[in-house]
Amino acid sequence: MLAQLVYVSSRKSTCSDQEIEKILSACQKNNPHVEATGVLLYSKDKFIQYLEGDSKQLLSLFDKIKQDSRHEQVRMISYGPIKEKAFPSWHMATKQLSKSEVEYKTHISIEDKKIFHQLLKGQQQEGSKVLSLLKQFFN
Template sequence: MLVRLLYASRAAQPLSPEMIEGILAQSRAHNPEQGITGILCYSGDIFMQVLEGGRDAVCELYNLIVRDERHRNVRLLSFEEIRERRFASWTMGQVNLAKINPSFMLKYAEKAELDPFCVSGAASMALLDDLIATASVLGRAS
């Protein structure tokens, strides 16, 4: 059974390109063997990530993330059973929202900044869908 999990967290340390690349490299190395695909968005100190795959694999990975010292204030935004993946093209795609026009964010939030803690999970998923549609997602295909 396939599931999709969306969560948000805050970085425990200031984000650096090395930290982001470390997270992405770890995801790209381990996710394929677990059948997990997804996308990671980040801006300021906020992470928002979607994980897709088998229920057990996704839940186990989420539990690891909750205990990961790089994250704090981990919040589950959405969890659903799905018939097909939205993010099947990426072992872990990425979006640096600092490179996106801030007005793009106003479509989904009160302010032109990423704050998934203050919007619904549905609004966050709609934002991710738009980022895919506008080819804002970077990363290696799975």
């Protein structure tokens, strides 16, 4: 079954920008083998990752992600079936968020801003809302 999984975590202070490059490199190397795609948003203290692929592969991948020492307080905030991939050719895309406040370079509704701040707090969200919001960061 094709599924999506979104998690948020706290980036450890020891996780440098070079470590972010290592994460991206590992995703680009390993994700094609399990047909996982998605996006990673990060700031100086948070990660939000949207993954899509086979549901069993995603859960296995998430188990590995939870063990990664570069972050802590890993919380799944959305998981469920999808009909098709939103990022079919992106084995992992990344985007850095502003260090102090999220700067929206596109029109975003007050409701979407609220949802995004809830994501940052690790609060459960509906998968389609999360996907719609994350897509705006990559337009």
